[in-house]
Amino acid sequence: MWVCEVAARIPWEVFSRANSRGISPYERLVSAAEADEPLTMKSSADALPGLPSRSDGEGRRSDHTLEFVRQFLPAGPATLVEVGAGAGELSASLTNLGYSVVPVDSDPDAVSIMRSRGLNAVLASWPAYESSPVDAVIFSRSLHHLSIDAAVTHARSILVPAGRIIVEDFAFADVPAMALSWLRALLVRLGERGVWKAPSEGFLANVLAGADPCAPNAEDQHEIASAEAMRECLAAQGRLIHESRVAYFYRYLVPGLSDTPSGHEILDQTLREETGAIATGALWPLGRRWVLRT
Numbered sequence: 001m002w003v004c005e006v007a008a009r010i011p012w013e014v015f016s017r018a019n020s021r022g023i024s025p026y027e028r029l030v031s032a033a034e035a036d037e038p039l040t041m042k043s044s045a046d047a048l049p050g051l052p053s054r055s056d057g058e059g060r061r062s063d064h065t066l067e068f069v070r071q072f073l074p075a076g077p078a079t080l081v082e083v084g085a086g087a088g089e090l091s092a093s094l095t096n097l098g099y100s101v102v103p104v105d106s107d108p109d110a111v112s113i114m115r116s117r118g119l120n121a122v123l124a125s126w127p128a129y130e131s132s133p134v135d136a137v138i139f140s141r142s143l144h145h146l147s148i149d150a151a152v153t154h155a156r157s158i159l160v161p162a163g164r165i166i167v168e169d170f171a172f173a174d175v176p177a178m179a180l181s182w183l184r185a186l187l188v189r190l191g192e193r194g195v196w197k198a199p200s201e202g203f204l205a206n207v208l209a210g211a212d213p214c215a216p217n218a219e220d221q222h223e224i225a226s227a228e229a230m231r232e233c234l235a236a237q238g239r240l241i242h243e244s245r246v247a248y249f250y251r252y253l254v255p256g257l258s259d260t261p262s263g264h265e266i267l268d269q270t271l272r273e274e275t276g277a278i279a280t281g282a283l284w285p286l287g288r289r290w291v292l293r294t
């Protein structure tokens with residue numbers, strides 16, 4: 001039986017017991033939620049001239065990724081290409097750190113958002129993008145969308161000698177029932193306290209409803225490459241100098257959290273809680289990170 005079907009059959013009492021265990025770190029945060037001051041953003045992305053504040057809250061998802069990516073970059077001003085850069089949060093942060101970044105995306109709306117925030121974004125469908133040699137190519141949550149062999153081969157072809165391909169992605173196809181139980185308990189806890197607004201459809205709505213959370217929906221109508229396939233493809237193209245399994249579920253909370261200090265703190269706390277649960281073996285890690293050196 002597929003893991004999602006198993007998850008759907010976990011009785012409600014199991015989730016309730018999980019909720020009643022101990023005092024959640026969220027308890028301390030909830031009382032502050034209604035006393036929020038208007039948000040002052042602290043991200044490095046906000047320092048970019050012309051960059052509006054991250055009022056949509058999306059940037060809160062990129063800070064964890066930025067920490068990872070920075071560890072594997074030479075000091076600025078190295079040259080980088082970010083493939084599938086979306087709204088450009090990561091590219092903006094890297095630009096502020098002194099890197100010369102070209103964010104590429106095939107979605108014209110994403111490209112106009114990035115340009116409106118001062119980024120040198122290119123509209124192109126990877127791998128149809130030509131570039132002079134760069135120090136690193138970054139795929140943040142974009143590789144699973146692509147034809148991975150062609151995408152990685154092209155990334156490799158535009159790297160300088162000893163350049164790097166840095167990937168952050170997820171292993172969505174492998175999510176076990178135990179991880180969905182953990183996530184559902186978390187969502188119930190936040191929802192009950194009124195600090196997180198549940199979506200009416202999509203992955204989290206299905207997790208909460210006990211429906212098959214991996215069922216296709218309007219948000220995710222695309223083929224998703226498996227983590228195993230991404231890893232195999234990368235390992236075949238060079239030396240993997242980093243490989244890790246990390247927290248990822250916390251990202252899904254962003255749209256339902258307030259764009260306030262308390263909302264941000266709840267997201268940060270969720271990341272810490274998810275990371276802690278992974279470290280003790282209580283939670284299976286959804287996130288995958290790889291760094292390839294050519």
Ligand SMILES: C[S@@+](CC[C@H](N)C(=O)[O-])C[C@H]1O[C@@H](n2cnc3c(N)ncnc32)[C@H](O)[C@@H]1O
Pocket residue numbers: 083084085086087088104105106107110124125126127139140141142145146
């Ligand atoms: C899940 S979003 C990730 C956005 C951003 N990197 C992030 O981490 O938030 C995937 C992005 O990849 C872009 N994309 C999908 N296929 C692409 C392709 N062939 N070439 C360039 N971008 C692509 C989509 O338009 C979208 O912006």
